[in-house]
Amino acid sequence: MERSRSLTTPRAASTRAPVLVRCNTAHGTYALASNTNGSFNTADGASALPNNTSGSNNIGLGVNAGSAVAMANNVICIGTNVAGADVSDSCYVGNIHGATIDPATAASVGVDATGKLGTVASSRRFKHDIQPMDKSSEAILALKPVTFHYKSDAKSTPCFGLIAEEVAQVNPDLVLRDKNGEILTVRYDQVNAMLLNEFLKEHKTVQGLGSEAAKQDAAIADLKSTVAKQKATIAEQQKNMEFFTAQLKEQAAQIQKVSAQISVRKPARQVVSSNP
Structure with a gap:
């Protein structure tokens, strides 16, 4: 079942243009099948936005897209079986999460306050007033x-x-x-x-x-x-001092020995009496 539906309610005066009450676009079997009070919805694909009743400004692109949306507004669901959620001001896109990309050419994608998707450039040619x-x-x-x-x-x-x-x-x-x-x-x-x-x-x-x-x-x-060098020098000096001290002691011992020998060999004093 393919359909494009626009509901209007005319004012009392027939000379004036009708006032738009609800306007929805549905293309595909059972697309927007449950809609009652929702307005400005777009459903493209079999069973797209099938459970939307009073939600407005919703978009479902793909078979069974937006099946979880009922009363929320401003919901976008893109992709087959992308159910989305009944949460206003949200967006759901299939075949992105878990899909691998070429790391050699991939760039982070962001969205600005206007809803524009894009990447933030880092090249010098896009910048000015560059300072440390x-x-x-x-x-x-x-x-x-x-x-x-x-x-x-x-x-x-x-x-x-x-x-x-x-x-x-x-x-x-x-x-x-x-x-x-x-x-x-x-x-x-x-x-x-x-x-x-x-x-x-x-x-x-x-x-x-x-x-x-x-x-x-x-x-x-x-x-x-x-x-270390000073310690070695001091050790050497200490060794020399010990050697000289030993020599001095040896010389002192020899001098003492010689002095003792001289004392023994020295003749005893003789006393001469002058009295008869």
Whole structure:
């Protein structure tokens, strides 16, 4: 069953154009089959948005696309059997999660506040006012990493990260805001660049300390060598002193021996009396 349906209700005065009440586009068997009050929905494919009743501004492209959508608004489901969820302002695309890509040519894809998909260029040709980061990265040292759970996550998956409002107090340039100007998320790619700068600064400091330590080690080695030489010299001098002391003792003993011999050989004194 293929159909394209537009419902209108005319005003009392027949001379005026009818006022559009509901306008939905359905193409495919059972596409938008359950719709009652929903408006401005687009269903293309057999059983696309089959259970939507009062939801509006929804899009289902593909067989059975958007089968989980009933009353939510602004839901996009693209791909065969991409059921989506009955959650307003959400988007579901099949054949992406788990699909492998060429790492040699792959680039991270982001979405801006207008809903535009694209990549952030890093080439110099797209930049101006390029300056060293210097001390600007020191702001991240004031950040407070936390663990948390998302309120919408029924599985309560443990998460790790930052609180955007706290980050904005440290550096407003590190957060993104939604179309209403409300703080939305952290620019983690910028935080990573600042982390790299702080790491390189710390690495340079460590290298400097290592160089200084190497110089100190060399100086200590020289001192140890000098002390060892001095100890060797002192030991040699001590050995010489012991040798000279032994010689002096030997000479003193010989002198004492000779003196004793001379004393024995010396004739005794004779006393002559002058009295008859």
